[in-house]
Amino acid sequence: MDFKEFVETHTIGEIKKAYPQIKDYLDNTGLWNLPDNLTFAKAFEDIDEEDLWQVGIRDGNIADELKKYLSAMQNLENKDEVKVHKLTINGGKNKLGEAENIQVEIFSGQVISIVGPTGSGKSRLLADIECLAQEDTPTKRQILIDDRILDDEARFNLEGKLVAQLSQNMNFIMDITVEDFLTMHAKVRLGKEIENEKAIITKCFSMANELAGEKFTLDTKVTQLSGGQSRALMIADVACISSSPIVLIDEIENAGIDRQKAIKCLAKSEKIVIMSTHDPLLALNADKRIVIKNGGISKIIETTAKEKACIEKIRQLDETLLNIRSRLRLGDLIENIN
Numbered sequence: 130m131d132f133k134e135f136v137e138t139h140t141i142g143e144i145k146k147a148y149p150q151i152k153d154y155l156d157n158t159g160l161w162n163l164p165d166n167l168t169f170a171k172a173f174e175d176i177d178e179e180d181l182w183q184v185g186i187r188d189g190n191i192a193d194e195l196k197k198y199l200s201a202m203q204n205l206e207n208k209d210e211v212k213v214h215k216l217t218i219n220g221g222k223n224k225l226g227e228a229e230n231i232q233v234e235i236f237s238g239q240v241i242s243i244v245g246p247t248g249s250g251k252s253r254l255l256a257d258i259e260c261l262a263q264e265d266t267p268t269k270r271q272i273l274i275d276d277r278i279l280d281d282e283a284r285f286n287l288e289g290k291l292v293a294q295l296s297q298n299m300n301f302i303m304d305i306t307v308e309d310f311l312t313m314h315a316k317v318r319l320g321k322e323i324e325n326e327k328a329i330i331t332k333c334f335s336m337a338n339e340l341a342g343e344k345f346t347l348d349t350k351v352t353q354l355s356g357g358q359s360r361a362l363m364i365a366d367v368a369c370i371s372s373s374p375i376v377l378i379d380e381i382e383n384a385g386i387d388r389q390k391a392i393k394c395l396a397k398s399e400k401i402v403i404m405s406t407h408d409p410l411l412a413l414n415a416d417k418r419i420v421i422k423n424g425g426i427s428k429i430i431e432t433t434a435k436e437k438a439c440i441e442k443i444r445q446l447d448e449t450l451l452n453i454r455s456r457l458r459l460g461d462l463i464e465n466i467n
């Protein structure tokens with residue numbers, strides 16, 4: 130029996146039992162009080178045709194409407210369900226055509242930095258991960274997800290669900306407020322759980338403000354945010370709202386935000402965070418760093434305990450430098466560095 134036939138021959142109660150999400154559909158369309166012991170066709174006999182039209186039900190199309198709703202809910206759930214425990218990079222070739230001879234395994238909850246001279250290929254590695262390369266990019270690297278080789282169909286299905294990318298240049302094109310932006314995104318991601326949605330928006334907004342140098346409000350238009358504020362908002366959005374299990378960050382250091390805190394916020398969300406950086410503070414805050422040379426992965430260094438012990442000193446140096454920068458911006462003379 131196909132779905133249409135099932136809907137036409139069963140009572141509303143039986144249909145709700147077989148597909149519990151249909152109760153949400155009926156609540157959302159204002160049809161929550163239809164008697165459970167009738168079929169839809171019978172129950173609709175007592176409802177004004179115009180009222181049914183208003184919620185998109187006409188000419189006995191209820192089965193089609195229910196099917197559309199169930200399929201939309203399924204898509205949303207499938208999106209949320211994409212979980213990645215392990216990402217593997219199988220080495221390809223460097224710019225000189227030499228084999229990388231390396232395999233890198235990265236697990237959820239880990240933060241990995243990519244370091245190397247300018248032009249060495251850090252962004253290229255991020256791009257390979259973003260497109261889930263299968264030996265079909267200039268580096269010939271292969272990316273496995275949970276030990277799985279991905280065929281074209283799997284790559285296509287995972288597109289947009291797996292990876293959230295925070296790149297150096299981020300501009301908003303829609304002229305809406307921060308609140309509308311977060312609400313819109315939360316609605317797409319979280320759907321019907323309105324209560325939860327409000328709490329998440331509040332959490333996301335305060336996280337963004339904690340990361341941003343200059344504070345902004347929920348009424349601020351996203352197009353009016355500075356580069357640093359936009360980045361802070363997007364990082365908070367990725368940490369609190371986006372369900373992508375892999376986060377790629379291309380050089381966060383120029384963003385004018387609290388970078389160390391930003392990485393901590395992202396790491397807490399059990400995602401795989403991979404960032405290219407020239408910043409020692411960020412590099413040492415990662416669990417491991419991939420060193421790139423001539424377009425190839427030349428080394429993988431696990432951050433040592435001794436290195437971790439240096440972080441506080443580096444943070445102080447960094448703060449001193451930030452302080453000098455902000456004094457410079459304020460028009461002060463820099464004749465001492467206390």
Ligand SMILES: Nc1ncnc2c1ncn2[C@@H]1O[C@H](COP(=O)(O)OP(=O)(O)OP(=O)(O)O)[C@@H](O)[C@H]1O
Pocket residue numbers: 222223224245246247248249250251252253254267268405423424425
């Ligand atoms: N293994 C490789 N084989 C061929 N080309 C490569 C390889 N790795 C990198 N490239 C190319 O080298 C160029 C520079 O790489 P990329 O932009 O990734 O450098 P980067 O380290 O991110 O630089 P920056 O620090 O300036 O951002 C790009 O055109 C990239 O496609």
